[in-house]
Amino acid sequence: MTYRQPDPISPTDPAEGGQAPVPVKRIIEDPGCQQLVGYRTEIDTRTGACRVSLELAPQHLNRNGLLHGGIVAILMDVVCGNTASQHFDTAAHPPVVTVSLTLSYVAAARAGRVEAKAKATGGGASLAYVAGELMDGSGQILATANGVFKRIRG
Numbered sequence: 001m002t003y004r005q006p007d008p009i010s011p012t013d014p015a016e017g018g019q020a021p022v023p024v025k026r027i028i029e030d031p032g033c034q035q036l037v038g039y040r041t042e043i044d045t046r047t048g049a050c051r052v053s054l055e056l057a058p059q060h061l062n063r064n065g066l067l068h069g070g071i072v073a074i075l076m077d078v079v080c081g082n083t084a085s086q087h088f089d090t091a092a093h094p095p096v097v098t099v100s101l102t103l104s105y106v107a108a109a110r111a112g113r114v115e116a117k118a119k120a121t122g123g124g125a126s127l128a129y130v131a132g133e134l135m136d137g138s139g140q141i142l143a144t145a146n147g148v149f150k151r152i153r154g
Helices: 033-037 069-088
Strands: 002-004 025-029 040-044 050-055 096-105 113-123 127-136 141-151
Touching (some): 050 069, 069 113, 069 127
Antiparallel strands (some): 002 025, 025 040, 040 050, 096 141, 127 141
């Protein structure tokens, strides 16, 4: 997993007494599944909020022309897992594994962009509980998820 931090939205000039700019986004670029599926993972470094988005293409659809449930599961696992990681440490973004992920499929999508978001709802030093939603471009909820994620140490 690599991190790319883009330029900040509103930089300050250290020469004018301001502080050095702080990037507001972290883009995660995984070499495996992300490259195969084509989703984008972005983390707000100020809040730890994670968003995962995907422009639907024919390879993301099932034989009925609808977003495949397996792709939904991937997107929800990614957004919930990254949210759990941010829950543990926003700066280090430690690795986590999925202990459990429960999905509810609410509506179908055929085309356009879908976006997943999640929030940590609790946890401790090694487990995080996360709830997520997948929405289409109009804001309609396509799926919801609840997951438990374990922090990997050392």
